[in-house]
Amino acid sequence: MKELVLQPSFYKEFECIGGKCVNNCCHYKWNIDFTKEEFKNVKRKIHTEEFKEIFDDAFVYDKEKGKFLVKFDEDNRCKFLNENGLCSMYKEVGPENMSQVCKIFPRKGLHYMRDYEYYLSPGCEEVVRILTEEENGIKLEYVEKEITSTEKQGADIWSAVIADERPILYYYNDIKKLLFGVLQNREYNFGERMVVLGIAMKKIFDMEKDGQVDDIPQYVENFINDFNDEKNEEIYNKLFEKVNRNGQKRAMQMLSYIGGIGDEKIDKKVFERIDYKRVTDFKQYNQEERKYIAEINREYNNEKYAEAIADFEEFLKGKEHWIENVILEGYLYVRAPFFVRGGIWSNYIAMAMIYSIFLFYLTCYLEKDSTKEDFMYIVSKLGRFTFHNDKFFEYLENILKENESKTLAHMAVLVL
Numbered sequence: 001m002k003e004l005v006l007q008p009s010f011y012k013e014f015e016c017i018g019g020k021c022v023n024n025c026c027h028y029k030w031n032i033d034f035t036k037e038e039f040k041n042v043k044r045k046i047h048t049e050e051f052k053e054i055f056d057d058a059f060v061y062d063k064e065k066g067k068f069l070v071k072f073d074e075d076n077r078c079k080f081l082n083e084n085g086l087c088s089m090y091k092e093v094g095p096e097n098m099s100q101v102c103k104i105f106p107r108k109g110l111h112y113m114r115d116y117e118y119y120l121s122p123g124c125e126e127v128v129r130i131l132t133e134e135e136n137g138i139k140l141e142y143v144e145k146e147i148t149s150t151e152k153q154g155a156d157i158w159s160a161v162i163a164d165e166r167p168i169l170y171y172y173n174d175i176k177k178l179l180f181g182v183l184q185n186r187e188y189n190f191g192e193r194m195v196v197l198g199i200a201m202k203k204i205f206d207m208e209k210d211g212q213v214d215d216i217p218q219y220v221e222n223f224i225n226d227f228n229d230e231k232n233e234e235i236y237n238k239l240f241e242k243v244n245r246n247g248q249k250r251a252m253q254m255l256s257y258i259g260g261i262g263d264e265k266i267d268k269k270v271f272e273r274i275d276y277k278r279v280t281d282f283k284q285y286n287q288e289e290r291k292y293i294a295e296i297n298r299e300y301n302n303e304k305y306a307e308a309i310a311d312f313e314e315f316l317k318g319k320e321h322w323i324e325n326v327i328l329e330g331y332l333y334v335r336a337p338f339f340v341r342g343g344i345w346s347n348y349i350a351m352a353m354i355y356s357i358f359l360f361y362l363t364c365y366l367e368k369d370s371t372k373e374d375f376m377y378i379v380s381k382l383g384r385f386t387f388h389n390d391k392f393f394e395y396l397e398n399i400l401k402e403n404e405s406k407t408l409a410h411m412a413v414l415v416l
Contacts, residue, residue, distance in 0.1 A: 002144045006117035008329070009139045010130050014106070014120055019085030022373070023125045023380045025105055026078035026087065030384055032070040034059070034099045039068045042093050051092040054079060100154055108333050109147075109155030112172060113163075116147060116155060119333040122326045123383035128376045131325040137184045138328055156335075168208050168344070171216040175204070175337065181224030183328050187233065190323055192240055194355055194415040196227060198408045199239075201337060201348035208344060240416065247309055247363070248302060249413045254360045255298050257353070257399065261361065261385040266378065270364040273308055275301035305364070314368040319375075323362070326379055327355055330387050340393055346400045349411065353396065354386045356414040 026032070034042070039059065046052050058079035059068040071079050080089045089098060106124035110117050120127040131138075163169040182197045183190070200223050207215060226232055255276060260267040270276075277299045316323070337347035358379075365378045386392060 001146070003147050004115050005143050005145055005147065006115060006140055007143065008119065008332075009141050010134060011118060011120060013130055014124075014127060017126050021085065021125050023377050024077075024081065024085050025124060026081045027076060030388060031390070032078060032099060032101050033062070033065065033067040034070070034101075035067055038097075038099050042089065042097055045093040045097060048092065051088060054088060100150065103150045104154035107151065107154070109151055110335060111152075111155045111157045111159075113158070113160065115142075116151075118151070118155075119329060121333050121383060121387060122330045123380055123388050125376045125380040127329075128326060128379045128383070129372070131329060132319070132322045132372060132375070134325050135321055137321060138180075138325055138332075140180075168204075168213045168216070169338070171213060172335075172338070174217045174220045176332070178204075178220045178224065179328065179331060179336070181220070182227060183324065183331075185228055186320070186324075187230070188236070190320070190327070190355075191359070191412075191416040192236075194352060195239060195243075195408065195412045196236060198348055198352065198411050201344050202408060205344040205348075240412070243409070243412045243416050245416050247305065247360075250356050250360055250415075251300060251305055252298065253414060254357060255300070258357060261357075261382065263381055263385075266361070266365060266381060270361060273364045274305045275299075308364050311368040312363040312366055315366050315370055322375060323358070326383075327358065330354070330383060334387050340400065341397050342400055349400055349406055350396050352411045352415050353399075357386060358382050359415070 106121035
């Protein structure tokens with residue numbers, strides 16, 4: 001039976017490139033889990049001693065999740081990844097017997113009310129390549145097609161029952177229109193668009209609090225029309241006049257909150273580029289806790305950071321749509337602004353922080369003569385750290401509990 005599916009126009013273009021992928025999705029030490037049924041099914045179908053030997057030492061059981069997690073070797077490669085960058089399990093038991101995680105990535109689906117929608121993750125290098133070639137931006141389209149059982153099983157479900165508990169979910173498509181209407185307006189740079197999006201998100205947050213969610217569709221339509229009206233350009237430009245754009249506060253917040261994305265090669269290059277130093281100073285002894293209280297000082301070279309910003313701006317000339325497409329597709333993939341616990345404003349702060357991480361790392365990693373392949377590599381790494389990282393989402397939620405009152409002015413410093 002065919003279903004009506006909403007998806008990006010380039011969705012059908014994606015095809016896994018397997019061993020040709022530099023940043024293979026089986027390489028990075030993230031969670032690849034098998035249910036008990038999936039694990040037993042593969043075990044029953046093993047037919048070679050060589051694979052059995054790999055299989056017997058490839059898993060650790062997570063009691064809390066009730067799943068088997070694939071181990072990674074000392075090079076952060078999945079135990080089933082062979083020397084050619086291909087999956088030995090795929091060869092041994094066939095694609096139909098792989099884990100749901102392996103079968104669905106980089107796709108992600110949502111069954112929203114009656115319809116399905118699917119997006120592609122910027123955590124996949126090949127997806128990033130496709131996004132760099134969409135010069136006219138991301139376009140969504142409805143198509144009628146058969147959905148595989150794997151795609152259906154991998155889709156989250158937002159039904160009327162769930163929306164009744166939080167009525168703003170009935171206006172998910174309207175908020176999606178807002179993302180497109182603001183984040184694809186190329187009269188402004190992407191950071192400026194993020195600030196304008198924050199204005200709308202704050203208003204929608206207040207509307208939800210005041211029980212005015214039925215007014216969201218009209219508000220979104222009016223807001224997009226006003227923002228895209230060139231007569232209002234001067235008004236919006238005044239919003240950015242007093243914001244310090246040197247990026248120093250963004251850098252310090254990223255270094256304080258994130259500290260690194262856990263990739264030794266990337267973190268090393270970024271930190272060396274700006275002479276980042278993390279100095280721990282044990283100031284005084286706490287008698288009650290019987291330990292010294294540590295004060296952490298973070299320092300970096302402002303001049304080198306300014307040079308990195310200038311190099312990145314040079315690199316990005318004529319390619320500004322690369323960042324636009326990557327960030328927007330990432331937001332769609334996680335269903336922003338509904339991907340972390342908390343209200344719309346908390347989710348906007350999370351969105352701003354994710355963009356800020358991308359901006360800081362791209363700035364400090366890429367150079368003026370970097371290639372598209374360099375961009376694809378760093379973005380796919382950042383995509384996995386931000387859009388595929390349960391621990392990062394939990395960390396974000398903890399930060400948001402303390403900082404939900406952060407102002408739009410503070411967010412502007414992060415994204416501009």
